[in-house]
Amino acid sequence: MASISARRLAKELREIQSEGCPVGITLLEANDFSRWLFTIEVMGESLYQGEVYDLQFRFDAQYPISSPAVQFVVTGGKQSPIHPHVYSNGHICASILGNEWSPVLSVIAVCVTLQSMLASCKVRPTDNDRYVRNAPENPKKTLFHYDDDT
Amino acid sequence: MGNSSSSGRGHHDESVDYGSLVPQGVYTGPRDWNQAIVSQLIVGRRLAPFYRPLEEYEDSWDDDQILAARKELPDLDSTDSVTRIEAAPSAAAHASSYRSKRPGSLKEPARPEAQVYRGAVECPICFLYYPPNINHSRCCDQAICTECFVQIKRAEPTTTHLVSEPAACPYCVQDNFGVVYAPPPWRAGLGSEGSNPFWSDTQRSSEPTAPPTHKRRQKSFGADSPEVVTTVDQIRPDWEAKLEAIRAAVARRANRRIIMRQVGDRLIPVGVTSGRVHALSPEEAAAAASAAESNGSRRGRRRQGNQNGPFEQFMGMAGQDLEELMLMEAMRLSLLDHEEHQRKEAEEKKKQQSTAPSIGESGTSSTEAVGPSETQSRPGPGPSTLETRSSLQASTSSILSSSPSSKRSISPAPKHTKVGSQDSLAPGRKSWSISRSRTPPPPTNPVPNLPVSEENQTAWRNRTTGPPAFSTLSAALTSTSTAAAFLGAASSSEQRSSRSVTPEPGSALLVTSSVPANSSIPTITVANNDTESGITTTRAPSAISTKPTSQDSESGAGIGFGSYGPLPSSPESDMDMSYEHSMGSLDSTTKMDGQVNSGAAAGSAFLDEHSR
Numbered sequence: 001m002a003s004i005s006a007r008r009l010a011k012e013l014r015e016i017q018s019e020g021c022p023v024g025i026t027l028l029e030a031n032d033f034s035r036w037l038f039t040i041e042v043m044g045e046s047l048y049q050g051e052v053y054d055l056q057f058r059f060d061a062q063y064p065i066s067s068p069a070v071q072f073v074v075t076g077g078k079q080s081p082i083h084p085h086v087y088s089n090g091h092i093c094a095s096i097l098g099n100e101w102s103p104v105l106s107v108i109a110v111c112v113t114l115q116s117m118l119a120s121c122k123v124r125p126t127d128n129d130r131y132v133r134n135a136p137e138n139p140k141k142t143l144f145h146y147d148d149d150t
Numbered sequence: 151m152g153n154s155s156s157s158g159r160g161h162h163d164e165s166v167d168y169g170s171l172v173p174q175g176v177y178t179g180p181r182d183w184n185q186a187i188v189s190q191l192i193v194g195r196r197l198a199p200f201y202r203p204l205e206e207y208e209d210s211w212d213d214d215q216i217l218a219a220r221k222e223l224p225d226l227d228s229t230d231s232v233t234r235i236e237a238a239p240s241a242a243a244h245a246s247s248y249r250s251k252r253p254g255s256l257k258e259p260a261r262p263e264a265q266v267y268r269g270a271v272e273c274p275i276c277f278l279y280y281p282p283n284i285n286h287s288r289c290c291d292q293a294i295c296t297e298c299f300v301q302i303k304r305a306e307p308t309t310t311h312l313v314s315e316p317a318a319c320p321y322c323v324q325d326n327f328g329v330v331y332a333p334p335p336w337r338a339g340l341g342s343e344g345s346n347p348f349w350s351d352t353q354r355s356s357e358p359t360a361p362p363t364h365k366r367r368q369k370s371f372g373a374d375s376p377e378v379v380t381t382v383d384q385i386r387p388d389w390e391a392k393l394e395a396i397r398a399a400v401a402r403r404a405n406r407r408i409i410m411r412q413v414g415d416r417l418i419p420v421g422v423t424s425g426r427v428h429a430l431s432p433e434e435a436a437a438a439a440s441a442a443e444s445n446g447s448r449r450g451r452r453r454q455g456n457q458n459g460p461f462e463q464f465m466g467m468a469g470q471d472l473e474e475l476m477l478m479e480a481m482r483l484s485l486l487d488h489e490e491h492q493r494k495e496a497e498e499k500k501k502q503q504s505t506a507p508s509i510g511e512s513g514t515s516s517t518e519a520v521g522p523s524e525t526q527s528r529p530g531p532g533p534s535t536l537e538t539r540s541s542l543q544a545s546t547s548s549i550l551s552s553s554p555s556s557k558r559s560i561s562p563a564p565k566h567t568k569v570g571s572q573d574s575l576a577p578g579r580k581s582w583s584i585s586r587s588r589t590p591p592p593p594t595n596p597v598p599n600l601p602v603s604e605e606n607q608t609a610w611r612n613r614t615t616g617p618p619a620f621s622t623l624s625a626a627l628t629s630t631s632t633a634a635a636f637l638g639a640a641s642s643s644e645q646r647s648s649r650s651v652t653p654e655p656g657s658a659l660l661v662t663s664s665v666p667a668n669s670s671i672p673t674i675t676v677a678n679n680d681t682e683s684g685i686t687t688t689r690a691p692s693a694i695s696t697k698p699t700s701q702d703s704e705s706g707a708g709i710g711f712g713s714y715g716p717l718p719s720s721p722e723s724d725m726d727m728s729y730e731h732s733m734g735s736l737d738s739t740t741k742m743d744g745q746v747n748s749g750a751a752a753g754s755a756f757l758d759e760h761s762r
Binding site: 003004007008011012061062064065099100102103104 | 301323
């Protein structure tokens with residue numbers, strides 16, 4: 001039998017396929033239960049108008065208890081959005097992907113959150129270079145310091 | 151059906167209200183909760199039993215459909231999982247009538263195993279369906295199955311995050327997650343015998359026809375309300391022990407000292423002491439022992455036979471040892487590298503010059519004041535580097551001067567002879583004298599981890615049991631600044647090197663590796679070279695907790711793990727440690743923003759995206 005991760009992802013996938021993704025989000029690839037790819041686009045007027053980004057989810061066997069590793073794809077000609085919470089290596093600094101992850105969240109919920117996150121200013125994080133140079137391959141291994149800038 | 155007996159046994163030995171006492175395999179990770187306590191809570195109807203979940207559920211289903219939808223789950227405890235689902239309907243029905251032997255269930259037309267699923271609810275976390283008598287979060291009244299409930303726990307403390315925060319509700323993020331459980335009005339299985347007055351009256355009516363429906367309650371339960379089962383305090387009573395284990399590991403690490411040897415113009419890390427064995431003063435030891443005793447008994451009572459704790463502690467210690475070994479190896483390589491470098495340099499010098507005491511010139515006036523042993527000064531090649539001790543003042547000075555902000559104050563005190571220095575330096579006296587109190591024997595083997603020979607032990611004992619060689623300690627303190635400069639911990643060296651004394655030449659200096667979150671007093675100890683593998687040379691922190699305390703508490707990370715960086719031969723440990731170090735400073739509650747100089751992880755500029 002499948003692990004909880006596969007089991008739940010199967011259900012999420014079924015829901016995505018039956019109900020479709022929210023506007024601006026499309027499922028690009030979900031061949032297995034370890035890595036999914038979405039495209040994400042900010043709809044309406046924004047600094048990111050017309051730009052489509054690839055968002056990669058990686059799941060471990062303990063999903064949804066443990067959070068997925070989510071990052072923008074920066075290979076194959078793809079780039080990460082220019083955003084204070086997004087690094088040029090695709091890593092995303094968002095608390096819901098770290099210490100505020102909750103098993104109640106779903107893949108689509110994360111997509112929608114990130115989509116709404118993109119609607120903000122167009123500045124690279126100041127410590128982008130330093131972070132990217134030393135960052136672990138898996139963004140989950142970074143312990144971000146989350147500032148509340150709401 | 152060959153295996154149905156075992157499945158049946160499971161049912162009548164271990165079932166509560168047609169659910170199980172053990173998880174049904176929804177999650178495959180380690181069962182790190184206290185299963186005995188969970189079972190107890192289930193039998194006591196304080197937590198929903200582990201029901202086999204349904205993959206889907208429709209209200210229109212009949213019993214067979216329900217039972218067929220019960221997902222086949224791996225039975226981690228036995229091997230009958232394959233036949234179990236086929237066997238379940240009839241065998242379980244049979245088992246139930248066999249089990250209860252009660253009039254109510256003997257000729258039950260509707261199978262209670264299926265009936266309990268009437269009105270099944272979906273757990274919002276695992277997306278599986280469970281009987282409506284499911285747990286609800288105490289705070290926001292959301293359903294959560296027991297499988298998911300036992301997965302939710304405090305974030306494990308790490309060496310850089312020494313607090314164990316209570317688990318938050320996955321739904322509303324309120325702290326101290328807990329659930330309440332409203333059991334069905336009937337009882338079956340364990341705990342049902344003679345204890346339920348409703349059994350004979352209500353079973354037939356309530357069970358098949360009136361599945362309990364959860365009425366949304368208006369109030370939330372407090373975390374300490376008696377109905378509430380709290381994850382951390384009740385099903386994982388060992389969280390405290392885990393936290394203590396991590397804290398102990400960090401304390402060990404904080405107590406661990408890098409053993410530095412001053413060789414020529416450099417301080418060479420030659421080893422690291424084990425932080426585990428360190429000399430406590432009798433009072434400290436007594437206090438620690440009694441504390442451990444009281445902790446132990448308290449925890450022991452509450453743990454109730456948990457077996458994980460000691461094992462995990464052991465694992466932690468093993469990891470610690472490995473880390474120490476790796477550090478030692480890195481240092482050994484570093485030393486070898488340095489000796490090679492020294493040898494080459496010495497050869498160069500021999501060629502180039504024959505008269506000028508070049509080393510002394512590079513230093514300061516203190517060089518001239520060097521005592522009789524000055525005459526021994528010569529650049530020591532390789533293994534015999536200890537013989538270069540008299541050049542140390544100069545070299546130390548040059549090291550210090552290389553750290554721009556260090557306020558140097560080379561002690562003008564006259565050089566002591568061996569006897570004189572010891573006489574003049576009473577314990578506790580804050581005089582910063584030149585310490586030439588001891589002439590260490592040249593080691594025959596510079597490689598750390600020398601077995602402590604009897605002779606060396608004696609030498610060391612003699613040294614420490616005499617009038618406490620405060621001069622050597624002060625020298626070591628000074629050398630901390632030197633070491634800081636040497637190690638390249640730029641920010642900390644500024645704070646540390648406000649005082650400088652000539653370090654004792656040739657001695658091994660133990661530099662405290664202070665871990666940020668640890669508040670213990672950083673210590674610096676002086677050790678004999680030959681006993682530097684070091685456990686025995688570690689002195690109690692209290693012996694020298696004077697000025698450096700404030701310095702170190704300011705600088706926090708000081709010569710912490712992040713500062714191990716420059717060890718030339720250990721790039722990997724460098725990266726790991728500085729990464730850890732930065733995480734620690736980010737994480738720790740102490741304010742240490744300025745300390746993050748390794749740049750391995752995010753600074754304080756990292757921003758948080760709030761979705762709410």
